[in-house]
Amino acid sequence: xxxxxxxxxxxxxxxxxxxxxxxxxxxxxxxxxxxxxxxxxxxxxxxxxxxxxxxxxxxxxxxxxxxxxxxxxxxxxxxxxxxxxxxxxxxxxxxxxxxxxxxxxxxxxxxxxxxxxxxxxxxxxxxxxxxxxxxxxxxxxxxxxxxxxxxxxxxxxxxxxxxxxxxxxxxxxxxxxxxxxxxxxxxxxxxxxxxxxxxxxxxxxxxxxxxxxxxxxxxxxxxxxxxxxxxxxxxxxxxxxxxxxxxxxxxxxxxxxxxxxxxxxxxxxxxxxxxxxxxxxxxxxxxxxxxxxxxxxxxxxxxxxxxxxxxxxxxxxxxxxxxxxxxxxxxxxxxxxxxxxxxxxxx
Amino acid sequence: xxxxxxxxxxxxxxxxxxxxxxxxxxxxxxxxxxxxxxxxxxxxxxxxxxxxxxxxxxxxxxxxxxxxxxxxxxxxxxxxxxxxxxxxxxxxxxxxxxxxxxxxxxxxxxxxxxxxxxxxxxxxxxxxxxxxxxxxxxxxxxxxxxxxxxxxxxxxxxxxxxxxxxxxxxxxxxxxxxxxxxxxxxxxxxxxxxxxxxxxxxxxxxxxxxxxxxxxxxxxxxxxxxxxxxxxxxxxxxxxxxxxxxxxxxxxxxxxxxxxxxxxxxxxxxxxxxxxxxxxxxxxxxxxxxxxxxxxx
Numbered sequence: 001x002x003x004x005x006x007x008x009x010x011x012x013x014x015x016x017x018x019x020x021x022x023x024x025x026x027x028x029x030x031x032x033x034x035x036x037x038x039x040x041x042x043x044x045x046x047x048x049x050x051x052x053x054x055x056x057x058x059x060x061x062x063x064x065x066x067x068x069x070x071x072x073x074x075x076x077x078x079x080x081x082x083x084x085x086x087x088x089x090x091x092x093x094x095x096x097x098x099x100x101x102x103x104x105x106x107x108x109x110x111x112x113x114x115x116x117x118x119x120x121x122x123x124x125x126x127x128x129x130x131x132x133x134x135x136x137x138x139x140x141x142x143x144x145x146x147x148x149x150x151x152x153x154x155x156x157x158x159x160x161x162x163x164x165x166x167x168x169x170x171x172x173x174x175x176x177x178x179x180x181x182x183x184x185x186x187x188x189x190x191x192x193x194x195x196x197x198x199x200x201x202x203x204x205x206x207x208x209x210x211x212x213x214x215x216x217x218x219x220x221x222x223x224x225x226x227x228x229x230x231x232x233x234x235x236x237x238x239x240x241x242x243x244x245x246x247x248x249x250x251x252x253x254x255x256x257x258x259x260x261x262x263x264x265x266x267x268x269x270x271x272x273x274x275x276x277x278x279x280x281x282x283x284x285x286x287x288x289x290x291x292x293x294x295x296x297x298x299x300x301x302x303x304x305x306x307x308x309x310x311x312x313x314x315x316x317x318x319x320x321x322x323x324x325x326x327x328x329x330x331x332x333x334x335x336x337x338x339x340x341x342x343x344x345x346x347x
Numbered sequence: 348x349x350x351x352x353x354x355x356x357x358x359x360x361x362x363x364x365x366x367x368x369x370x371x372x373x374x375x376x377x378x379x380x381x382x383x384x385x386x387x388x389x390x391x392x393x394x395x396x397x398x399x400x401x402x403x404x405x406x407x408x409x410x411x412x413x414x415x416x417x418x419x420x421x422x423x424x425x426x427x428x429x430x431x432x433x434x435x436x437x438x439x440x441x442x443x444x445x446x447x448x449x450x451x452x453x454x455x456x457x458x459x460x461x462x463x464x465x466x467x468x469x470x471x472x473x474x475x476x477x478x479x480x481x482x483x484x485x486x487x488x489x490x491x492x493x494x495x496x497x498x499x500x501x502x503x504x505x506x507x508x509x510x511x512x513x514x515x516x517x518x519x520x521x522x523x524x525x526x527x528x529x530x531x532x533x534x535x536x537x538x539x540x541x542x543x544x545x546x547x548x549x550x551x552x553x554x555x556x557x558x559x560x561x562x563x564x565x566x567x568x569x570x571x572x573x574x575x576x577x578x579x580x581x582x583x584x585x586x587x588x589x590x591x592x593x594x595x596x597x598x599x600x601x602x603x604x605x606x607x608x609x610x611x612x613x614x615x616x617x618x619x620x621x622x623x624x625x626x627x628x629x630x631x632x633x634x635x636x637x638x639x640x641x642x643x644x
Binding site: 052058124125127128130131132134135136138139140142143146147149150249250253256260264301302303304306307309310311313314317318321 | 382383384432435436439441442443445446447449450451453454457458460461465570574577578581614615617618620621622624625628629632
């Protein structure tokens with residue numbers, strides 16, 4: 001029975017990769033961009049869900065870690081000529097001037113850097129709880145943004161970095177997404193995941209059971225920051241342009257939205273809602289432009305998209321708090337059992 | 348850096364501190380009663396400023412009437428926000444309420460962008476607030492005198508209401524123990540609405556004076572002051588009105604003084620509040636005026 005499920009998983013993975021291959025061939029560049037965004041948001045959503053959903057630490061600092069990842073990888077992937085072009089007001093710090101690495105090592109360094117900063121921040125901040133933790137992490141991400149705006153010779157300040165090599169393609173974004181999903185499933189099913197969920201349910205009880213609260217919280221926070229950094233780096237090399245204003249609270253909020261819609265504490269839910277939210281955001285763009293319904297022309301109102309979007313979010317929070325999946329996960333048993341039931345009825 | 352410059356910066360710092368204090372009171376009162384960070388408070392502040400702006404420019408009302416109308420409408424707006432976004436979640440986990448608060452803030456901001464337009468608008472300043480007063484060789488814009496005075500008057504009224512009226516007593520009871528207050532026959536929902544109303548009036552007044560001092564209105568103008576004022580409330584000790592005022596002044600004076608005396612750090616001005624927050628949370632988590640409570644199992 002167990003093997004059957006494993007085989008099913010592998011088969012569906014292969015099918016999914018084939019599907020990606022077909023989509024990569026047939027989609028136009030705009031659609032591929034959305035597909036990439038979906039993959040990146042899966043990574044980002046899962047990383048926030050690990051911290052917020054599975055460990056129950058309400059962190060609002062994701063945009064900061066993404067900024068670290070994005071800038072780190074950008075500094076390593078830009079060619080020396082591009083650096084000279086970008087940093088025209090103040091030259092870049094000499095050590096980074098001639099460095100250029102391929103995408104994979106840059107991505108790893110970006111993740112490690114974000115993870116390291118996350119680790120350093122976690123030690124003092126994780127002593128706080130609930131709202132205080134939320135505000136402190138939000139504070140840290142704002143500090144990171146302010147620092148990046150002011151360190152002209154490292155990040156080019158408010159001008160941002162332009163013309164980054166667009167390395168992110170369907171394989172990178174969805175490769176990372178699939179990797180993250182597999183990692184999360186293994187983590188959550190293992191002893192660490194169970195410890196994290198115990199902390200979420202009841203800290204005092206978890207501590208009484210012998211779980212080292214602080215250590216587990218730090219591990220969760222650091223892994224979450226690492227993945228956020230990788231996601232940020234992928235995003236930077238998809239868009240090709242980054243500046244500190246991109247990494248405002250709004251970005252954290254978008255990711256939080258994905259986690260809430262999917263169900264706080266569900267991997268399946270996050271994956272579904274990352275795709276749904278990203279596609280919906282693009283679909284709602286119609287509202288901003290003029291609509292031609294044949295007999296009537298509705299001139300779009302710029303900004304209407306975001307109003308509808310935030311109203312939708314409020315609706316979900318107020319009336320459908322559990323999100324798409326609640327804390328449930330997809331398992332093959334759903335399909336297998338349904339089939340069994342069906343044959344029973346038939347027989 | 349002479350004495351006159353210092354006095355000028357001091358006046359600036361005090362008026363900025365007063366504005367922060369007015370906003371911080373709204374946060375601290377709501378937190379005291381509902382244990383909720385009202386993320387939409389900064390946006391209520393923005394709405395108040397825009398109402399005053401439109402009643403002065405589109406309806407051509409005199410400034411004092413516009414300010415009064417702005418305060419009344421913002422009060423109603425604040426109560427509506429509470430009824431729509433927070434009341435349905437009274438018994439939900441705190442994370443849901445907080446997400447709802449962030450969502451409400453996001454919705455108000457986006458609505459404001461659609462309704463008011465994203466382009467900055469210039470707040471019209473009545474002459475009496477725009478005179479330059481010279482004392483010796485220190486010249487100070489008159490609005491810097493009015494802001495602390497108005498703030499002081501509002502504070503005295505607020506403290507009177509909280510400490511000497513029945514409603515104020517009920518407010519204090521709800522913030523001490525929500526359940527027990529309900530059992531004692533206090534209409535908690537009414538008190539919560541009342542608190543949001545007061546907080547919104549103060550936010551509106553803060554917003555109007557903010558407009559008089561920094562006459563540049565944008566729909567996202569409430570975002571940064573909102574976050575900073577929540578920090579001011581935490582620094583002072585959340586739930587305590589005097590603490591919020593203290594926190595507001597520390598933040599306002601600190602920001603102005605950093606820019607004035609360490610010009611190389613000007614770009615880091617916005618980070619000051621967050622650094623202060625983290626230092627306070629680590630050294631004295633209950634805030635400067637707060638009492639430390641141990642967690643009961």
